[in-house]
Amino acid sequence: MTGRVIRDWGVLFSHPRDFTPVCTTELGEVTKRAPEFKKRNCKLIALSCDGVDDHVAWSEDVMSYVGCNGKKLPYPIIADPTRDIATKLGMIDADEKDPSGMPVSCRAVFVVGPDHRLKLSILYPATTGRNFDEILRVIDSLQLTAKKSVATPVDWTPGKPAMVVPSLSPEEAKKMFPKHEVRSVPSGKGYLRFTPDY
Incomplete structure (x- = not known):
């Protein structure tokens, strides 16, 4: 039996909280750049410690911020209120807490290759928004150096x-x-x- 050849790359990026200013600009930027990630065969998925209901409501704010009212976010957001996934992946920011005192997920970016191996991890502080020009540049480099x-x-x-x-x-x-x-x-x-x- 032959297996399907997987050519897709994955980008998992976590954010501290829904309904916060820097996170809204970041997920909005990823929304605008979704075609650029698709062109590179990259599947996008976000993660935070908020629940599904917050993700659904906040995604309307994100889409409004980028002028796409009434449209759906072009990628899913993982709801991780128990912090199980964020903890296992090292995506917890011990310095940032939610109103109940629980730590929240940090601003991490993981790029995973078609071989399902981690190719890049970047961690940003909660106060600093990510540079998606750099993330796309690194993906271009990773894809070139994987072939040549x-x-x-x-x-x-x-x-x-x-x-x-x-x-x-x-x-x-x-x-x-x-x-x-x-x-x-x-x-x-x-x-x-x-x-x-x-």
């Missing part, structure tokens, strides 16, 4: 040169990346090898 023997240098974005991974010999690099260039450094070691990201 390259790494992406500082501030890389699609279309900029990538770098040949150090594990490839000069002969392998020349064969696999005929247009790569070696940047000279005082040590004389040819490890700075740039190539188009194709």
Whole structure:
């Protein structure tokens, strides 16, 4: 029996509370960018310690914030009032509490590859909204480097040169990346090898 090949990536992002200002802007931004995530074969799912009823009511605020009144949120939100999932995944912010004194979920982002393995985790403080340009940039890098023997240098974005991974010999690099260039450094070691990201 052959199994179905899974090509989808997953993005799980938690937020501290429904009906709060920073969280509303963040989920609104993800709503606006849902087509960009879909283009990258990324399935989105949010999580907080609020209940289903709050998620349903608050999602109307989120959609209103981005000018989509009457439409549904384009991704689900996991309700985790017992904190079981958030605790197991390390998504609890011990410094932030709800009105009853219970800790809430933090601003975490997990990117999971088609192999069901964690590829990226980022944790933001409750007072700082996430940068979804950066999250999409990292997904682009993860997807490129999953297919090619390259790494992406500082501030890389699609279309900029990538770098040949150090594990490839000069002969392998020349064969696999005929247009790569070696940047000279005082040590004389040819490890700075740039190539188009194709």
